[in-house]
Amino acid sequence: NPIYDSKSPNASNLKISRMDKTCGSVLGGDEIFLLCDKVQKDDIEIRFYEEDEDGCWEAFGDFSPTDVHKQYAIVFKTPPYHSAEIDRPVTVFLQLRRKKAGDSSDPKQFTYVPQVQDKEEVLRKKQK
Amino acid sequence: KPIYDKKATTTSELKICQLNLNKGSCRGKTEVYMLCDKVQKDDIEILFRQGSWKANGEFAQTDVHRQIAIVFKTPPYQDQDITEEVEVSVVLRRVSDQMESEPVSFMYLPHNPDPYEVK
Numbered sequence: 001n002p003i004y005d006s007k008s009p010n011a012s013n014l015k016i017s018r019m020d021k022t023c024g025s026v027l028g029g030d031e032i033f034l035l036c037d038k039v040q041k042d043d044i045e046i047r048f049y050e051e052d053e054d055g056c057w058e059a060f061g062d063f064s065p066t067d068v069h070k071q072y073a074i075v076f077k078t079p080p081y082h083s084a085e086i087d088r089p090v091t092v093f094l095q096l097r098r099k100k101a102g103d104s105s106d107p108k109q110f111t112y113v114p115q116v117q118d119k120e121e122v123l124r125k126k127q128k
Numbered sequence: 129k130p131i132y133d134k135k136a137t138t139t140s141e142l143k144i145c146q147l148n149l150n151k152g153s154c155r156g157k158t159e160v161y162m163l164c165d166k167v168q169k170d171d172i173e174i175l176f177r178q179g180s181w182k183a184n185g186e187f188a189q190t191d192v193h194r195q196i197a198i199v200f201k202t203p204p205y206q207d208q209d210i211t212e213e214v215e216v217s218v219v220l221r222r223v224s225d226q227m228e229s230e231p232v233s234f235m236y237l238p239h240n241p242d243p244y245e246v247k
Contacts, residue, residue, distance in 0.1 A: 017193060018193065018199065020148045020159070020161045020199075031148070033148045033161040033163070033197075035161075035193040035194075035197050035199075037194075038194075069145065069146070069163045069196060069197070070163075070165075070166075070194075070196040072193060072194040072196050072197065073163055073193070073196060073197050075146065075148075075163075
């Protein structure tokens with residue numbers, strides 16, 4: 001069994017404590033404030049993913065090291081979902097992941113909501 | 129002249145780095161995430177102020193995250209019947225020595241119970 005230095009930021013467990021939003025546009029680009037346990041600004045990524053019978057999708061939150069605040073908060077923008085053509089909200093997961101070690105936090109849910117379409121278009125699709 | 133330990137959270141300078149929102153309803157209760165320099169969770173308050181009016185942002189000690197972020201709810205503005213946006217300032221204040229951060233701006237928006245103007 002390896003012995004970890006639990007005080008060292010690159011050995012401690014990753015954890016997402018709180019996020020100011022848990023849903024956003026299917027097109028991405030929504031700014032999110034995420035509060036977390038200690039991270040290293042140059043060795044952390046925010047991975048959005050979906051796993052189902054059709055396969056896997058992943059994409060990454062957009063931020064630079066300067067968007068990591070004092071090792072305990074990250075301000076980032078959501079990535080676009082793989083398809084902009086969704087009729088109803090889609091829930092995916094996101095997690096913190098260390099780039100080097102590859103270890104990750106427990107996931108949190110995030111919901112992509114469809115673009116606002118004109119109502120006739122929505123009705124037409126419903127009637128199909 | 130006293131010598132201060134700039135690293136000690138009991139005397140260090142207070143600073144608001146970023147808010148996730150800079151506007152909200154005049155009714156208050158808007159949840160805001162504030163990123164700041166180190167604070168002591170049991171010795172800090174968030175003050176909304178305009179002229180002689182002031183009110184406190186609402187949070188518990190458990191809403192202070194690792195000394196560097198505070199999740200709080202805005203207080204209601206003094207006037208619930210504003211018809212235009214009103215700008216107020218927000219500061220962090222240490223309770224023990226009443227030291228304040230530089231202010232940042234927050235806009236209170238009119239509360240509109242009839243958004244479609246049916247009446």
